[in-house]
Amino acid sequence: MADSRGRSGSRETAPRTAKKSTRSTIQDVAERAGVTKSTVSKYLNAGSGGYYVSAQTRERIEAAIESLRFEPSLIAQGLTHNRTMTIGLIAPDIRNPFYPDLVAGVQDVLEDAGYTLLLGSSNSDPEREMAIARSMIRRQVDGVILGSARMQAEDIESLMESGMRFVLASRDLPHLVTDSVTVDNRAGAELAVDHLVELGHRRIAHVAGPQDVVPFRNRLWGYRHALIRHGIDPVDDLVVIAASSAPEAGAAAARELLDREARPTAIFMGNDNMALGAMDAARQRGLRIPEDVSIVGFDNIALTANSFISLTTVDSRAAELGAEAASLLLGRLAASDDPPYDDVRTVVERPILRVRGTTSPPP
Template sequence: MRNRFPATQKVTIADVAARAGVSKGTVSKVLGGGEYYVADETRERISAAVAELDFRPNAIARGLKRRRSQTIGVIVASIANPLYAELISGVEEALAGSEYTLIFGSSEGSAQKEMAVVRSMQQRQVDGIVMASVTLDDGEVEKQIEAGLNVVLASRNLARVVADAVVSDNHAGATAAVEHLAEHGHKRIGHISGPQDVVPFAQRRAAYDETLSRLSLETSDELCVIATATSLEAGADAAIRLLDSHNPPTAVFVGSDGLALGVLDACAKSGVRVPEDLAIVGFDNIWVGRMPGIGLSTVETDARRIGRRAAERLIERIDETFREGAWLHEPEVEVLPATLVARRTCGCPGD
């Protein structure tokens, strides 16, 4: 009888290597069918381990047969969002001087469209994809990776760590934003968040809640509004809902600069003075918020650096996959610092 792992536990190359008493690299070479010298006795041990564990290496074999295209795909949520323009610039920096070319697509917040973009890129035989938009559920992303697709997430991560990712420190950045508003003397601080099925927004919301509790500041359901999207229009709609509440806040932490620009627009149209009537801190530090006359206080996430690091990690993954037949490392989430940038909208001196 085969000594199988439990049905809920995925068998990996590492499991086969441990059972056969060899390295993961040796297993991938044997399963890949390349022209590598491996002793017959070692091959037999690996074959026995594969049979005992019921390991299915088909995805690896398929990956080895593909030709390298020297093309990388990037998927963003919206090309209209300045955040993604900076992230793509970072990817291009990482590819400068290399033989890689770049193609990109936009999901527009639709899981169906994102899947169509992924499939289109696969048809073009991209060597890997930087995904800055993840509307697909964790299981679908994991399925793509198991099928041999090289993926690194950028400015996004999943509830379960099934893919390499490069993100900003959402918790620290949101905490700094709320603490700063409290230092200005605000006791009733609101929050406008993006969709909670997007992990970074959920992390920023959690940090907001924790900080209010730690500082013994007022909390209530009416202080937090969840935007239906991440656009300027969605931010404006959320701001109107917040400002029309029975007891509106005197300050608001907004989960992204795109939403925060919508809040500024709603305030201007409603006659709400910023920061006198409502202090605002966003998140991302996009270039529009830095413009004179706007002076949006925000959290710097350095989207360009995120894009650059994500591309660098993807290239490392691609190189090892083509060299060894598989990516031999456990997925990791690289967290980059997020720092507060205080400007006019929170009441600090500046533009």
């Protein structure tokens, strides 16, 4: 049927308006639970502020929250305690498999405490590390965890003048200015050398990481000390300082050692990342591991336990270091300790030797 203007008839409908979804508020929860708004606020902040809410009241509030599908605002909670509920973590190179384990340990502790993690990767550049740290301070994070930081003590001290709380994870400094958590790198290196000597090796080389990083310096010290303890004179020609801690740097250093006429029967690598490169370099030269050359790494990254790699390594317990660093930082926040601290805390974890398939008696 056509209307008077010759158009086909059709039923007109009013334009539909989108239904607005309303987010539940603390006031809604309070009314549903039959308590005051301040009581709900105390319940929500009980974990960080130490407020006490009776068990009966807590049950009513929790039932109201569930029925209303209420999601508390972390920003509002943070403002209550003058915090953003955010922690920064700066890693030298997130591509290095050591750091995801460290980050996982940090995140497990922070999530349980209601914090969000903000991650930055400096590519092992001290200037970039400083820039990231300053950016985190401007973003008003509550604290920063420095993972194997390249910054020196004076750099960290200058950042702490802002009032920001820092913790060093997997890094120590000759002059400690803030809390730190690290593995005993000297003891770990000695474990590696002890293992090789017990297998019968005497010509043991070491590929050390960059010596501006204290843990690599300590691993070199532990290597030399263990040799002396076993009555073996350290030979400078058996030590190569790698250009970086990457696999390709480890491969280049290992080639330098393996191409010598009197090559070592075993190589202790400064970390697992470099050890993977050394294994590749040895196999490219037709050498069997461990029959022709034994290789030991340091860190126990997840990949080393793979049956095709099966690297003997020193476990630096990265996840535990991360968890301990996060706990130290949360402790400072809970106590409202302002830097610089009169009681700088240092936690040193004991390393563990993981013996796998890349070590055996010398040929």
